[in-house]
């Protein structure tokens with residue numbers, strides 16, 4: 264990596280020149296770096312705002328799942344079938360699904376070789392289990408912290424391979440150039456957070472042939488979220504330069520604890536905890552689910568099923584299904600302004616309306632599960648002690664003792680199925696820009712549990728393959744780079760200078776702006792969506808963005824990273840809400856992990872008010888046949904296009920033909 268400097272407004276700014284800049288240090292970004300080296304690509308670097316931050320290293324769940332081709336036992340499987348199952352989730356392009364399936368074993372064994380402890384039997388069979396939306400038992404897990412173990416293994420390899428890592432650098436803009444009629448990314452601007460006090464405010468420029476964007480999901484825009492706090496996302500960087508986003512309407516939401524962010528799936532629900540709500544001060548305690556369920560058997564079975572059926576799913580609301588609980592928690596917390604907790608110390612009680620909980624009221628599947636696990640114990644916590652003691656220890660490690668205290672919960676954002684669009688090499692419509700991992704939204708409406716981690720590994724592998732074969736050229740000469748990017752660098756630099764205003768009275772508080780973004784997303788862009796309110800939300804989102812851009816001011820350069828972060832999230836939330844609004848305008852109804860309120864629909868149960876009427880999309884609905892793409896055009900106007908979903912390629916494969924194409928270099932292009 265060559266280092267020199269340029270002068271902007273007579274202030275020196277360092278410039279690093281290299282072949283590939285990898286932004287982020289999650290499992291996807293690290294895998295891209297490691298694979299680039301394995302494919303022989305030199306002159307690369309990882310730039311990250313916070314080594315050790317992000318979702319991969321800090322999130323987990325009861326049994327965090329990795330989805331891969333079946334690789335053991337008698338279960339027949341094939342990449343085509345796996346692709347078809349991914350595709351069947353709806354609104355996922357079939358060629359991308361096929362790539363994720365074809366490379367799944369390769370990416371998985373790569374992690375095994377690097378030391379991720381995925382369990383296997385004495386013959387080397389990597390045993391699997393069925394995860395949600397998975398007909399074949401393709402799920403595997405290295406425990407509650409699978410993605411953390413992946414991060415650790417990949418980080419060790421980054422170190423072994425001596426890949427340069429620039430830590431505490433926040434990328435705040437991508438640099439572009441127009442070549443012919445195509446827009447190319449040619450580098451990026453970062454703030455070196457260790458040198459914000461310098462005359463150049465930490466500004467650092469990268470001159471790169473390729474940029475791999477591994478910045479994760481746009482987690483920071485939600486108020487109730489189970490993403491780790493260190494993950495905020497930076498999708499706005501790409502939207503800003505015209506990158507296309509697709510399926511932005513599709514995210515996953517579910518029940519999680521909020522003081523320590525953790526999914527309440529699996530055994531946390533299978534032991535049938537008590538759900539209670541209180542007022543804001545913790546008074547007026549009520550078992551609010553009792554108002555909606557008429558017998559304890561149905562109520563406790565719905566709680567049990569929540570363990571398997573974790574993400575909110577509008578198809579699982581009716582007939583007192585498990586997702587009715589998410590609606591009721593939302594109603595308590597958002598509509599009624601109360602707080603909701605899980606209590607593991609006592610069984611649910613019927614409060615005189617119905618019988619109190621005893622294990623015998625459970626349906627046969629739930630009862631047998633607890634019995635076979637030797638967990639038919641008196642209280643939820645005793646059952647959990649039998650079923651999964653580490654689940655209790657995990658909270659203890661975060662200073663929450665669920666053996667004696669209540670656990671506060673909410674319906675939280677967890678994952679983005681949509682995101683930036685890429686081709687089969689994960690290259691976006693902006694040439695040389697490769698969004699990988701969660702920032703690249705390969706999945707559509709539903710996805711099998713664990714397929715996010717597979718997609719992150721496969722996408723980063725394929726981006727590295729392509730770059731090392733096709734984009735392995737030298738970076739731009741310094742003069743050419745400056746000619747094409749100087750104005751962009753100057754604009755960003757001058758904006759930063761302009762907004763620093765030591766005068767306290769002129770300060771627009773960033774925290775309240777962030778609060779407004781998060782309130783709006785959780786209120787209008789999360790698992791409950793209302794066509795009657797969405798337009799207003801969109802226009803308020805844009806108003807906030809424009810006001811922020813023109814009016815923001817901070818005391819010192821120390822606050823610049825926060826300014827750019829909030830701007831990024833503000834832009835991103837406006838684009839996401841635009842996508843949701845467009846979907847609703849095309850008569851899109853409930854699907855995936857969200858419910859669309861609809862006065863022409865039906866009430867999910869008698870006990871809920873009429874405001875909760877909704878319907879599901881018909882299979883042949885317009886929105887189910889097409890994918891919504893959205894981007895800024897050259898005039899910064901939002902463009903929306905509905906495109907056909909590409910099916911899974913069904914090419915006749917003939918070895919000699921493929922071999923020749925491979926030898927002729929026809930494959931990677």
Ligand SMILES: Cc1cc2nc3c(=O)[nH]c(=O)nc-3n(C[C@H](O)[C@H](O)[C@H](O)COP(=O)(O)OP(=O)(O)OC[C@H]3O[C@@H](n4cnc5c(N)ncnc54)[C@H](O)[C@@H]3O)c2cc1C
Pocket residue numbers: 286287288289290291292310311312313314315316317318319320322323324326327328329330410432433434435477478479480489490491493494495496497525526677678699700701702712713714715716717719
């Ligand atoms: C609670 C929870 C449970 C989950 N369980 C599963 C599961 O069981 N199976 C599954 O497949 N998936 C699961 N997921 C999803 C999966 O963990 C994530 O999709 C995946 O880890 C994302 O990896 P990534 O590499 O794309 O991004 P991340 O790991 O989020 O990394 C993003 C990186 O980018 C950096 N960054 C961001 N912006 C900038 C910037 N401007 N400049 C520099 N650096 C920047 C961040 O610091 C971070 O290092 C779960 C997610 C959550 C939250």
